[in-house]
Amino acid sequence: MSIATATRSVPLGAVTTFRLVNVFEEVKDTIISWNDARQTRNALAKLSAYQLADIGLSPAVR
Structure with missing residues (x-):
């Protein structure tokens, strides 16, 4: 049994387009x-x- 390795080329610019x-x-x-x-x-x-405290948060000062 033999194993064939296939190599495929991609169209020019395909990798750049993908990136x-x-x-x-x-x-x-x-x-x-x-x-x-x-x-x-x-x-x-x-x-x-009060609503913030109800959900477990506290108001922060910016």
Whole structure:
């Protein structure tokens, strides 16, 4: 029994395109995470000290 090793070449620029797409995906994921945190901060900022204490948090002074 013999084992054949196949090598495949990729089209010119495919690796660069793949890396560029990965960069855009990372930027998109970073923006989504930042926006989620921003929305959470805004929602918590609207709560009273009593409501924050009820969920186990305390108001922070900026």
